[in-house]
Amino acid sequence: MEFRVKDLALAEEGKNRIDWAEAHMPVLVALRQKYEKTKPLKGIRVAGCLHVTKETGVLVRTLKAAGAELSWCGCNPLSTQDDVAASLAKDEGIAIFASRGVTSKEYYDDIHSAMKLDPHVTIDDGADLTVEMHKGMPKSIRGGTEETTTGVIRLRAMQKAGKLAYPIIAVNDAETKHDFDNIYGTGQSALDGIIRATNILVSGKNVVIAGYGHVGKGVARRAAGLGANVIVTEVDPIAALKAKLDGYSVAKMNKAAEIGDIFVTTTGCKDVIVDRDIAKMKDGAILANAGHFNVEISIPGIESQTVQKKEINDHTMQYSLKNGKRVYLIGEGRLVNLAAAEGHPSEVMDMSFANQFLAVLKLAQQGQTMKPLVYNIDKAQDQEIALAKLQSMGVEIDSLTPAQKAYLEGFAEGT
Structure with a gap:
């Protein structure tokens, strides 16, 4: 073989x-x-x-x-x-x-x-x-x-x-x-990867989540559960509205870039965080991707502003930028829950x-x-x-009676 x-x-x-x-x-x-x-x-x-x-x-x-x-x-x-x-x-x-x-x-x-x-x-x-x-x-x-x-x-x-x-x-x-793997699975494991790679305290941090699909919802919920202030960026007005009504702040990436401490991309699209966003970030900002491919965070956009790179550990790279600030990229911008966790x-x-x-x-x-x-x-x-x-899991649920089935499948019964 x-x-x-x-x-x-x-x-x-x-x-x-x-x-x-x-x-x-x-x-x-x-x-x-x-x-x-x-x-x-x-x-x-x-x-x-x-x-x-x-x-x-x-x-x-x-x-x-x-x-x-x-x-x-x-x-x-x-x-x-x-x-x-x-x-x-x-x-x-x-x-x-x-x-x-x-x-x-x-x-x-x-x-x-x-x-x-x-x-x-x-x-x-x-x-x-x-x-x-x-x-x-x-x-x-x-x-x-x-x-x-x-x-x-x-x-x-x-x-x-x-x-x-x-x-x-x-x-x-x-x-x-997708209602379980993406929300509960990635929601937990993405933060697990970030914490394993950095041991950072999530509570009190501004966590910027790009995308509010199933993965974004899961990461947002768990970040909030750890005490983070969650900021969502979106291009879909319906998804953005859901995020707002779920209790999160919603902003454009160019605004969120200025205040975020931890950034997690979850969109499945490319160039979600680019050079102009990176230039605005705080000293010490942490970047992680929970989408499938390593194209959501523009690595060329980081490197174009970098004067020095240093590997902090097996999962975390420090980039010292021309403006004197540092940003940290986890897992080469690949799936953080698998690159830095299990x-x-x-x-x-x-x-x-x-x-x-x-x-x-x-x-x-x-x-x-x-x-x-x-x-x-x-x-x-x-x-x-x-x-x-x-x-x-030892959980039992009810089942419809014949009368209930007939009611749901019919139209004759009214007010």
Whole structure:
């Protein structure tokens, strides 16, 4: 078996971490137990391009138990947990090509190595694997999934341009993904990354959050919970209005730049913080990105004003500017929750990866009959996963009576 990891000697530590995650992912484990005997993915080749974390390790185990043949690579140069990658190679026996801190060339080399499996199904986070698959004529491909907002945006653009060659299920758009993974997962883990990298006191700070989508809402809520004064910047008037009515200040970035202590970008767009904003910042301002790609904070915009760079720790770079001030960039402007921390808590990824598993199952069985479009997760699947999660937490809910169902589905009853 071909693979590329940093150090196989890390495998035992990685296995322990995957075991820990598995103990906190009951929905995905229940799916494994349901399908490991029938093996509906037997003969199906799956190529994954996801953050190589302990939670991803549980997904890999589940796909493998269902019969899939797997290849894998990381979807971000700084998000791979090397011990987990080692365990997936040694203990799970999959063709994995991933290590932390790869160059851009090495990153794409790993993607191309994973593609050699000639997959029936792709699992992607950010759409880099999917885009690379489209550069050569897909051979055995039946369909793919997409995990994150940025990737879904790219793939819908491909569909609009008539360039999408095979069906994609937008796992990100499932309510049990973006309403939980993005809000509760990123909300907690982004601040975790900032605190691990700096040990700064959040309470009393002005925290500027660029974007008030699901991720922005989550980060804002948790920053406020830690005592921060939250300032939101937006381009969407509806999102800005929501932020204002949720109790946060709303301002343009050029104003927020002058008063912010900590900046977190969450938009999925590029050039959210640029050179003119950086020039206005306080001495000691901290910059972090919680969007998928490292284009939200303009690194060239920082470096164009820099007279000296100094690495403070493995995650934090100090930039001394021409105006005498210093700014600090965490994780090279990449996903702060994975570059400087461990990513989302396992309990949240349980639902996201349950959606991934069921989407792969659907594509393996029906992908050849589906049109090359971006599809949403079925509402019934969303509700099934939410109910399973509640049950694992010991929570019971009511159900509609026949009379209530008839009332909601009818129109005859009035005042």
